[in-house]
Amino acid sequence: MIITGSDIAVNLLQLLRQRLNDALVPLTPEPETYVDMLRPAGDTKFGDFQANCAMPMQKSVGKPAREIAQLIVDGLKVDDICEPPSIAGPGFINLKLKESWLTEAATRSANDMALGIDPVSKPRKFIVDFSSPNVAKPMHVGHLRSTVIGHALYRVLKRLGHHVLSDNHIGDWGTQFGMIIYGYKNFRDEARFAEKPVAELARLYRLVNQLSDYHTLKPALPGLIEAQKCAAASLAQAQSQLASAVASGVKKSPELQQLVKKAESDLKAANEEVESARKKLAAVEGDSDLFDLASRHPKIAEDARLETAKLHAGDAENLALWNQFLPDCLQALEGLYERFGLKFDMALGESWYNPMLPGVLERLEQAGLLTKSQGAQCVFIGGNEAPFIVRKSDGAFTYATTDLATIQHRVESLKADAILYVVDSRQSEHFDLLFATAKKLGYRDVELQHVKFGTILGEDKRPFKTRSGDTVGLESLIDEAIVRAREIVNAGDDGKPTGAELDEETRQAVAEIVGLGGIIYADLHHSRESDYSFSFEKMLATKGDTATYMQYAYARVNGIFRKGGVNVADIRSAGHALNLAQPAERMLALQLLRFGEALQDVAVDYRPNVLTQYLFETANRFSAFFEACPVLKESDESIRHSRLLLCDWTARVMKEGLDLLGIRVAEKM
């Protein structure tokens, strides 16, 4: 018999909090502020759970904390679940689960194919906006985090029972498209375009971008050099001021030191700017073909902008080109998403909102939010210096306008309760302004969240680039991870004491699972707001906190089943009871029981790393169990059954947990 999630008290934590709440009611008028202070024990030696509410209640209750703790314990009815509670330290209440209760709850959960997760009682409608590539350019490493974090949040929220729609807000309408059109009209290689249209369009984009950079930088270089000289001069001046101050006996001058430091960093910035400009100019001037092209297209930046403007104005030729290019571009994206096992519910790009833009402007106007400044239509939000520009001085709308239209659509047509934007933290200012403007337009009930994330750095602590300084393509990044993973798989399989057991095809399949899983896991296990250093060596390490470790745990479970000729379906339908006599068994079961809790924690602040931590801990406890508790060799049949069930439960939690992160598993590795 299969027991469904609704039959059992799924969330242990919630259950205990409910009991605590009952005990708090006679003691305080606001028990709800204290029930959350019951949480899993920080240290297992204190028990399984602890309640920390007695101390903060001292003021309102007017008694010492230990006395309050005693009152709580007196009123706490948990004798069916826990051993008698104990009070420790300043007033901690420690709870240890009764073995009988734990065993029973674990048995029910282990036999529950829903893994003890009930759908949330109040589902909300979420729109998760992530990935958002630009069709003009191939996805690069910068898109990785948005894609991977967004995907994970999407799946977790959905698993919890919310109504979730993923939306890929593709950049298909901006300035870059004008560059492509200009490139296509002037530079296209017919043969290449016929063969690989997207690659050719990407090449054209890069070319136009490069040439237009060239013409922007060429006249600007003297100015940059001048600025560099000025910066050097002010540094020298600041230094001499400091030196003469020191000479005249001043011991410390924070102001002057500050000045020197500021001048130093200004000079550094100026140096970098000049160097980067020189590099770009040299790249064009050093290549006679490029230089020739540059000379023949002196107004390329302006002309490309003109193409964008024509497109937006409905020019027939440009619109036709746009319609011709777009499907190929989208198709190319699909290929990459397929590797991630990712499918969007919607992909409403910027172009889709184009017809709504005049209406947005009108609403802003009616709300009295518009101010004309330097020829542009702006919304000024108090406390912010920068304006929120909704219409440029040339009359074109901006992504600010599009983003407002997007909110309008998501709230009014899609009835969203919450919109998550999984976007780089560097855009937080934009989102602050966007959300503030939306609120002023009356969108107050919807939760607008910028789910921000940090930058991926190279080993040099600078933003991750190739040796030549180019951004790293996402596709090639994945390919390299898989190549490296393949070597590890080969070595691992060749090194097996019982001899290699994977054929070519399986090895490659495992390499793909391990390589891609490594990239995804490495990204998700960092807390999303911090920057992190990208390292193939670390993410694919055969030891430590990596995707492989968890995939390996899963494969080992399957190894047991394979070796023992165990039919998994039999275990799932037999309704075996768990026996948690061994500490390793108990630790594992308790951990598996907390799967739902981990998912809920992910949703609180939209942090997938909560789940990676949970899965690492789970795999860890499984490995300990694997060492300590033989399964197939166990002679006592009921214990063997219990352990087989524990294995299968582990496998299901690992597989599903990893799946929610977008990471696959292999049966053998």
Next chain:
RNA sequence: GCGCCCAUAGCUCAGCUGGAUAGAGCAUCGGAUUUCUAAUCCGACGGUCAGUGGUUCGAAUCCACUUGGGCGUACCA
């Protein structure tokens, strides 16, 4: 100039709305293998949580300032 973010072990990073002796992984050192897959497990070593002051029963966590770093800052998205 203004704004935002960050500083935790040698390295890479966790640390949930403030909770007990600050945790992992890597590295180093020591142990475990006639293997249900050692891509593993067990143990040891390692920290003035950048600094100073404050809030309170209690601070890595909250507040202020200081120091050091990153990012953003008007018509790109």
